[in-house]
Amino acid sequence: MTGTDTVAAIRAAVAGATPDIRAGLPGRREQAGTENPSGERRLAADEYADELLAERLGAVDGVGTYASEEREAVVDTGEGYAVAVDPLDGSSNLKPNNVMGTIVGVYDADLPASGRDLVAAGYVLYGPITTMAFAHEGSVTEYLIENGEPTVLNGDVTLPDDPTVYGFGGRVPDWPADVAAYVDEVESALKLRYGGAMIGDVNQVLTYGGVFAYPALQSAPEGKLRLQFECNPVGYVIECAGGRSSDGSGSVLDVDPTALHQRTPVYLGNEGLIDRLEAALD
Numbered sequence: 415m416t417g418t419d420t421v422a423a424i425r426a427a428v429a430g431a432t433p434d435i436r437a438g439l440p441g442r443r444e445q446a447g448t449e450n451p452s453g454e455r456r457l458a459a460d461e462y463a464d465e466l467l468a469e470r471l472g473a474v475d476g477v478g479t480y481a482s483e484e485r486e487a488v489v490d491t492g493e494g495y496a497v498a499v500d501p502l503d504g505s506s507n508l509k510p511n512n513v514m515g516t517i518v519g520v521y522d523a524d525l526p527a528s529g530r531d532l533v534a535a536g537y538v539l540y541g542p543i544t545t546m547a548f549a550h551e552g553s554v555t556e557y558l559i560e561n562g563e564p565t566v567l568n569g570d571v572t573l574p575d576d577p578t579v580y581g582f583g584g585r586v587p588d589w590p591a592d593v594a595a596y597v598d599e600v601e602s603a604l605k606l607r608y609g610g611a612m613i614g615d616v617n618q619v620l621t622y623g624g625v626f627a628y629p630a631l632q633s634a635p636e637g638k639l640r641l642q643f644e645c646n647p648v649g650y651v652i653e654c655a656g657g658r659s660s661d662g663s664g665s666v667l668d669v670d671p672t673a674l675h676q677r678t679p680v681y682l683g684n685e686g687l688i689d690r691l692e693a694a695l696d
């Protein structure tokens with residue numbers, strides 16, 4: 415079974431896991447003493463959220479593969495869609511008690527897959543309240559999640575026409591000169607809002623309009639964020655909301671998938687701002 419029912423079941427499973435993820439956080443703020451496949455130190459909370467989502471999503475009829483930023487290899491769970499998850503995005507924010515997210519991409523292809531193979535994608539934002547933005551069939555719905563149950567807040571989320579915020583990751587001296595020049599240009603009109611969790615920063619762009627980036631860095635030309643688990647799913651949400659995604663030269667959804675944990679520079683936001691960015695990086 416694949417199709418709209420499976421997508422709805424995946425969305426429900428992620429929403430249903432959120433109270434358990436939140437409940438598991440207070441006692442898991444310390445380092446786990448292990449690294450993820452990208453070589454980053456993991457918190458106990460990263461491992462906990464990954465195990466929980468593997469169990470919940472693996473049990474959904476129509477999910478054939480579970481993959482996560484926290485696991486080297488994919489897990490075969492039966493027949494159906496491949497679900498790629500960043501279980502706790504921005505988990506370094508757990509120590510200072512700042513926002514975090516959960517990201518999910520639903521691919522109708524073997525992983526690593528192209529963003530064009532996504533049939534749905536979404537993210538949960540653990541802020542003062544728990545919300546979810548979920549894109550399917552060309553539109554984005556925002557939900558409030560209470561006790562694991564989603565209720566619709568906005569059935570057609572679109573980026574506002576008049577953008578006001580921006581947030582770029584990485585150390586400023588490590589940005590390539592053309593990225594720095596672009597930020598100089600846009601910051602006369604946009605206000606810096608950067609919290610260090612992609613989902614928190616992207617949701618501000620979705621709410622207020624603007625541009626989020628984790629750019630290519632001089633020390634890391636592929637940037638930091640991962641194509642399968644972060645850039646494709648969030649790029650899909652932003653594009654379904656009327657915005658644009660880019661790796662610097664075109665939609666991130668067109669980036670050639672070469673490895674499960676591959677990284678790519680990512681730029682997300684209002685169409686005009688991403689067009690200008692691509693022109694600046696040319």
Ligand code: AHM
Nearest residue numbers: 502503504505506583584610611612
């Ligand atoms: P994580 O998924 O392992 O937590 O890492 C990804 C996070 C993103 O949420 C965020 O955009 C970025 O790392 C922040 O990195 P930096 O602290 O370098 O700005």
Ligand code: MG
Nearest residue numbers: 500503504644
């Ligand atoms: Mg992440």
